[in-house]
Amino acid sequence: xxxxxxxxxxxxxxxxxxxxxxxxxxxxADSEVFSINKEPAHAFSLVFPDEDSARPDPNWANPxxxxxxxxxxxxxxxxxxxxxxxxxxxxxxRPDFDVSGWDEIxxxxxxQMAGYGQLYYFNSALPMVGDPRNRVDPIQxxxxxxxADMLVNAKIPADFLEAAxxxxxxxxxxxxxxxxxxxxxPKDWKGQRVVLHxxxxxxxxxxxxxxxxxxxxxxxxxxSEFDITSYLKPGENMxxxxxxxxxxxxxxEIQDMIRMSGIFRxxxxxxxxxxxxxxxxxxxxxxxxxxRAKFSVEVEMRNTAGRxxxxxxxxxxxxxxDGKTVSRERTKMPKTSTGKDSKVILEALVDQPLLWHPxxxxxxxxxxxxxxxxxxxxxxxxxxxxxxxxxxxxGNLFLNGKRxxxxxxxxxxxxxxxxxxxxxxEMLQDVVTMRRLNIDNVRNSHYPRDPRWYALCNRYGIxxxxxxxxxxxxxxxxxxxxxxxxxxREQALFRMRNMVAANRNQPSIxxxxxGNEQFESKELSIVKAMHDLTQSIDPTRGMFSERAxxxxxxxxxxxxxxxxxxxxxxxxxxxxxxxxxxxxRPFFMSEYAHAMGNSMADLAPLWKTFEENPGMNxxxxxxxxxxxxxxxxxxLEGDHWTYGGDWGAYGNERVFCMNGIVLPDRSFNxxxxxxxxxxxxxxxxxxxxxxxxxxxxxxxATKNLNEFDIEWVLLENGRPIQxxxxxxxxxxxxxxxxxxxxxxxxxxxxxxYHVNFDVKLRQAKAWAESGYVIAQSQVALNIPxxxxxxxxxxxxxxxxxxxxxxLNV
Numbered sequence: 109x110x111x112x113x114x115x116x117x118x119x120x121x122x123x124x125x126x127x128x129x130x131x132x133x134x135x136x137a138d139s140e141v142f143s144i145n146k147e148p149a150h151a152f153s154l155v156f157p158d159e160d161s162a163r164p165d166p167n168w169a170n171p172x173x174x175x176x177x178x179x180x181x182x183x184x185x186x187x188x189x190x191x192x193x194x195x196x197x198x199x200x201x202r203p204d205f206d207v208s209g210w211d212e213i214x215x216x217x218x219x220q221m222a223g224y225g226q227l228y229y230f231n232s233a234l235p236m237v238g239d240p241r242n243r244v245d246p247i248q249x250x251x252x253x254x255x256a257d258m259l260v261n262a263k264i265p266a267d268f269l270e271a272a273x274x275x276x277x278x279x280x281x282x283x284x285x286x287x288x289x290x291x292x293x294p295k296d297w298k299g300q301r302v303v304l305h306x307x308x309x310x311x312x313x314x315x316x317x318x319x320x321x322x323x324x325x326x327x328x329x330x331x332s333e334f335d336i337t338s339y340l341k342p343g344e345n346m347x348x349x350x351x352x353x354x355x356x357x358x359x360x361e362i363q364d365m366i367r368m369s370g371i372f373r374x375x376x377x378x379x380x381x382x383x384x385x386x387x388x389x390x391x392x393x394x395x396x397x398x399x400r401a402k403f404s405v406e407v408e409m410r411n412t413a414g415r416x417x418x419x420x421x422x423x424x425x426x427x428x429x430d431g432k433t434v435s436r437e438r439t440k441m442p443k444t445s446t447g448k449d450s451k452v453i454l455e456a457l458v459d460q461p462l463l464w465h466p467x468x469x470x471x472x473x474x475x476x477x478x479x480x481x482x483x484x485x486x487x488x489x490x491x492x493x494x495x496x497x498x499x500x501x502x503g504n505l506f507l508n509g510k511r512x513x514x515x516x517x518x519x520x521x522x523x524x525x526x527x528x529x530x531x532x533x534e535m536l537q538d539v540v541t542m543r544r545l546n547i548d549n550v551r552n553s554h555y556p557r558d559p560r561w562y563a564l565c566n567r568y569g570i571x572x573x574x575x576x577x578x579x580x581x582x583x584x585x586x587x588x589x590x591x592x593x594x595x596x597r598e599q600a601l602f603r604m605r606n607m608v609a610a611n612r613n614q615p616s617i618x619x620x621x622x623g624n625e626q627f628e629s630k631e632l633s634i635v636k637a638m639h640d641l642t643q644s645i646d647p648t649r650g651m652f653s654e655r656a657x658x659x660x661x662x663x664x665x666x667x668x669x670x671x672x673x674x675x676x677x678x679x680x681x682x683x684x685x686x687x688x689x690x691x692x693r694p695f696f697m698s699e700y701a702h703a704m705g706n707s708m709a710d711l712a713p714l715w716k717t718f719e720e721n722p723g724m725n726x727x728x729x730x731x732x733x734x735x736x737x738x739x740x741x742x743x744l745e746g747d748h749w750t751y752g753g754d755w756g757a758y759g760n761e762r763v764f765c766m767n768g769i770v771l772p773d774r775s776f777n778x779x780x781x782x783x784x785x786x787x788x789x790x791x792x793x794x795x796x797x798x799x800x801x802x803x804x805x806x807x808x809a810t811k812n813l814n815e816f817d818i819e820w821v822l823l824e825n826g827r828p829i830q831x832x833x834x835x836x837x838x839x840x841x842x843x844x845x846x847x848x849x850x851x852x853x854x855x856x857x858x859x860x861y862h863v864n865f866d867v868k869l870r871q872a873k874a875w876a877e878s879g880y881v882i883a884q885s886q887v888a889l890n891i892p893x894x895x896x897x898x899x900x901x902x903x904x905x906x907x908x909x910x911x912x913x914x915l916n917v
Contacts, residue, residue, distance in 0.1 A: 134193070135324055136312045136355035137277040139595045142602055145323030147303065147333040149609035150387040152559045153488040155378055162475055162487040163431070168563050169532040172376060179294060181347070181375040186288040187213035189224040193352065196284035201316035201348035207288045215287070215375060216308070218368035221527045225283045225353070227737070227755040228367040229765050232581040232625075235367060236354040237271045239758050241281035272359050272583035273592055285370050287349040293340055293377070300379040301412055302340060304347070306332040307558060308373030310528075312355035316348040326357035326599070329555035329577040330606035335412070336377075359586065360599060363554045363579045363624060365520055366735055366765060372528045373558055381485045383417035385478050386410035386449065388488065390613045391648060394496040398463065398509055401494045403435065404455040407476060411444040418443040421479040424454045426492065428472055434458060441478075463508045464493035464615055466548035467810045469569035471615075491566045493615030503686065503694040503723025507571075510809035511841060513718065514571070514696055514726035515787040516549030517542065517769065521557065524738045524749065524772035532560050538732070539568045541774050543875035546787035546882065551698060551728040554579055554624035556607045565616035568875055572616045573698070573728070576604045576638075578623030584655075588628050597634055604638045605645065612646040619671060620651035621698070629658035635666050654698050664691055675699035679717050679724065686723045697727030703779050704767035711786050729783065735765040736772035788883035790816075790867045795845055799890045800852055802863070804836060805843040813838040813867070816882070821864040822850060829853075834865070852891060861889040 135141045156162035156175045164174070172178035186207040190196035199205055213222050220227045228235045236242065243264055265271035293302060304315065310328035314321065317339035325332035339345075353369040387408040394401045405424045411417040420441040426434040435456035444450040462470035472492040478485050497512075499505050505512045519538065521530045535558070542550070548570055552561075555577035565572055578600055580586055586596050604622065611617060622638050635653055642651055650670025657664050657674035662681065664672045672682065672695045685691040701711045711729070718724040736749030749772050752762035769779040789807035806813050814837040822830040830850055838844045853861055867883035869876055876882075909916045 135314075136193075136326075136352045137275065139275050139356040139359075139599055141324075142312075142326040142357060142599050143324070145334060146325050147335060148387075149330070149606045151389065151490075151613050152331070152562075152610050153385070153388070153490065155380060155385075156487040156489060158484055159475060159477065159487055162489045163427070163473075165473075166489075168560050171560065171563070172378075176294070176296070177379050179291065179377040181289065181291055181377065182215055183289075184212045185215045186210040187219070187222075187224075188286045189219060190284045190286065192278075192280055192282050193284055194279065196350065197286055200286050200288065201321070201350075202319045203346050210288070213287070213370075215289075215371050216373050216529045217370065218310075218372050218527045218529060219285050219370040220368050221525075221529070221737075224285070225369070226757055228757045229365075229735075229752050229755075229760050229762075230367065231364040231761050231764055232362055233759070233761070234268045234271065234358070234362060234582070235757070235759075236278050236282065236358060237265060237268055237276070239278075239281055242278040244280065268582045269585060272580070272586050273589070275356055275359075275595065277354060277356060277358075283353045283369070285351040285353075287351070287371065288346065290344050290346050291377070292344055294379075297379040299382075300337075301335060301382050301384060302337045302377055302379050304334045304336045305376050305378060306371065306373070307375070308528075309349075309351055309371050310369045311351075311353060311357050311361065313349055313351040313371075315350075318346055319348075326355060327577055327603050327606055328357070328361060329557075330603065331610055337412075357599070359580055359583060360578050360596075360603065361555075362581050362583070364581075364765075365522075365554075366527065366737065368528045381478070382413035383409060383411045383420065383444065383478075385422075385476060385486055385488055387609070388476055388490070388613070389646075390474060390490055390492055392458075392461075392492055392494045392615070393648075394461065394463065394494050394508070396496070396509075398496065399460055401458045401461045402455065403458050403492070403494075404453060405474060405476060406451060406453045407441075408449050408451045409441050409444060409478065410449045411446055414446060416443055416445050417441075419480055420444075422452055422454065423475075423477040423479060424456075425475045425477070426456065426458070426472055427475065428462070429470065434472065458494070461494035464495040464569075465508055465510075465810055466569035466571060467808065469493070469567060471566060490613055491563065491615060493566065495615065497618050499694045501692065503692045503725070505694055505725045507809065512725070512809060513807075514549040514728065515547055516551060516573075516696075516726060516728035517547050517732045517783075518551045518553040518699060518728045518730050519732040520553060520735060521555075522733055522735050522772075524736055527737060530558070535561050535564055537774055539564045539570060540875045541770065542570065542732075543568060543873070544880070545769075545780060545784040546789070547783065549573075549726070549728065550732075551575060551621070553699075553728075553731065556611060562611060562614040562616060566614065570616060571618050572614070573619045573621050574607060574611055574614075574617045575621035576607050576623045578603050578626050581625045584626070584628045587626075587632060587634050588630065593634060597637065600634055601637060601641055604641055608642050608645045612649075618649065620646075620649055621673075622651060622653040625654060625675075627653055627655050629655050629660060629665060631665055636668060639666070639668055652698070664693070670694070671696065673698040673727075675730075676702065679714070679721070682723065683717075683721050686721070692723055694725050695723050696725045699730040700727045701729045702767060703729055703731065703769045704764065706778070707767075708769075708779050708782055711782060715786050729769060731768055733768035733770050733774060734772045735768070738772070785884065788867075790883040790885075792865050792885035792887050794887050794890060797890075798845075800848050801845050802848055802865075802887055803843060803845050804838050806838040806840060808840050810840055812840060815870060817868045817870050817879075819866045819868065820848070820850075821866075822853075823862045823864060824853065825859055826862075852889065855891050861891055863887050863889060 155177045166174040312326045314324045323334045389406040391404045423438040425436045437454040442450045474490045474492045476488040551573040652671035652673040656666045682695045701708045738747045739750045752760040791805040793803045795801040818834040821828045865885045866881045869880045872878040
């Protein structure tokens with residue numbers, strides 16, 4: 109079958125399902141082909157050659173620099189952009205192909221941010237279907253290489269649903285990025301296994317080393333790794349990558365964000381022994397009494413050598429923050445045949461562990477060592493946290509036995525300068541700014557993150573909901589139509605497996621999400637399959653699916669899901685369910701208080717509802733930062749924050765991407781201060797008939813208010829007249845009535861009195877200096893006062909004159 113016919117079938121898939129049709133598709137248009145020669149998903153790890161280099165906490169700005177096992181491939185690459193697959197260079201991966209005349213592009217960076225192709229902003233639209241360049245009559249054009257290949261765009265779908273059901277992918281306007289660079293493998297890697305790692309490529313790509321195809325991958329926001337050991341040669345090697353903008357995977361990535369493409373996260377090489385630590389799973393299970401924990405590590409070794417691997421030992425050392433060894437366990441690894449895996453489990457009991465909590469994110473370190481004849485061959489370094497996250501039969505969440513409310517926000521990976529490519533410095537800025545605004549929970553909307561993000565959240569005390577890169581928002585039928593669902597099921601499971609396997613050791617993650625606005629509100633077998641798969645990889649966490657919540661039939665479907673997490677609705681309905689006993693699973697709002705424009709008036713009332721009702725556990729505001737891009741605009745000097753219709757696309761959803769509680773550069777607006785005020789965990793209120801008293805509510809789960817400095821200022825008609833410090837001891841999760849430490853002013857006509865309270869950090873935190881204000885409040889002193897004497901208005905009339913835009917009174 110020649111390529112012309114293959115692509116014609118591709119355009120007519122609504123009536124050509126089946127094995128023969130699937131085999132005739134290009135890989136990027138076949139929903140059943142999403143990984144070729146890719147390494148199995150496994151836990152993210154930092155690999156070191158020895159203990160000495162593994163022990164210090166790495167510099168997370170570039171954690172790979174501390175290990176000789178890594179070679180970064182970021183930097184300037186040769187690049188050519190083409191408007192469709194047919195016009196892309198077919199043989200550019202050959203070492204003798206001349207790319208000297210090509211442009212250069214920084215990697216990582218979406219190619220749109222380097223000036224290639226089209227930026228789009230849509231909430232749930234599919235520009236690959238809607239762009240007019242793809243909505244033309246079926247045509248055929250001779251391909252550039254002059255052979256029998258043809259460019260075919262058959263049967264234009266009427267709408268998104270018809271396109272998805274037919275698995276239609278455009279061939280006329282479907283840009284392709286072709287990348288080339290050279291690299292040299294360090295000499296001391298001789299005899300090692302060498303892996304090529306891509307942290308993020310959108311939406312699908314094929315890679316070659318020295319002219320030979322290595323593999324293919326989809327799932328834009330998960331890691332793709334390829335064993336390239338057999339493809340290498342001494343000296344200089346050549347790497348080629350070809351990325352297609354839209355693939356069948358695009359139907360699984362219809363997220364509300366600016367649409368970009370290309371290599372947008374790190375690319376690097378790393379080396380391991382031929383018999384190496386291929387995966388591991390850390391569990392730190394804290395007893396209900398909180399005074400002891402069971403620490404266990406399941407370790408997998410894979411043997412890629414040409415002979416059986418014998419005589420290996422595995423040692424796991426647990427180290428506290430001061431560098432002291434807490435436990436050290438060792439066991440033999442079974443003899444492992446070529447191409448096979450072996451597993452062992454090492455366990456230890458830990459007394460009085462320091463517990464991890466947003467208020468005190470205590471971390472330990474595990475060093476997992478592979479040894480042979482007493483010599484260390486490989487070391488993996490992993491964050492470990494002891495925490496107990498659970499819930500009661502009323503749906504109330506608890507962290508380390510204390511009530512836990514998610515004061516959260518949704519966050520996209522977004523940089524005002526580099527789009528989807530976010531630097532470590534920008535991640536750090538986000539974490540620090542969130543903590544300063546009293547945010548301690550993030551939903552990773554709508555895809556997994558760069559490993560450095562998890563490392564920062566582990567260290568700064570931000571709990572996470574990690575979300576699968578799966579959203580078929582406008583075309584849910586691909587998972588509800590049983591005939592079509594079979595063609596997408598394995599790809600959905602693949603995406604969930606990628607996330608959970610990679611991130612299950614990150615202690616900041618509390619909950620898994622099956623995707624955003626994904627699946628219809630009914631019982632679907634794919635939801636159960638994803639839940640069961642996740643539990644088989646990580647039995648320690650629960651999960652939710654937002655659209656399981658149904659207004660239509662007044663229930664939350666899929667009773668096996670541990671959490672209920674609707675968007676923008678559901679609190680009243682859940683309160684009724686809870687009261688009647690219909691459903692008391694833990695409830696939170698995975699999106700609420702949509703922060704576009706001058707908004708969020710409902711934030712404080714919603715939090716009052718959360719705090720007053722059992723089973724309600726807070727939620728995540730939509731969203732963190734305005735998604736504006738700093739770009740030039742015609743007729744204006746300099747760069748400006750652009751959005752929606754600023755990029756000349758055929759359509760857009762305008763300002764709908766500008767709904768952050770901070771601006772694109774993370775500076776504050778009014779919503780920033782509103783969030784900080786509502787999320788603060790200290791509240792002051794007046795006491796009825798007792799003007800010299802104040803009621804103080806401590807919402808912190810682990811901190812007494814005597815750990816903070818509380819400053820008061822007495823105001824008379826808004827002007828400060830006295831100030832001082834208020835010393836109180838209010839235990840966690842309690843309230844107390846305190847006496848104000850000053851004499852009450854005498855009652856005088858026409859004068860009002862208020863007291864301002866500032867709660868300040870006594871000791872500096874990683875995210876704020878000593879003296880930083882974490883909570884503020886103003887309380888009126890209800891001092892009875894006679895009214896001010898009446899005033900006689902001056903005689904005469906009021907004169908009003910309008911001059912242009914001015915009104916003179």
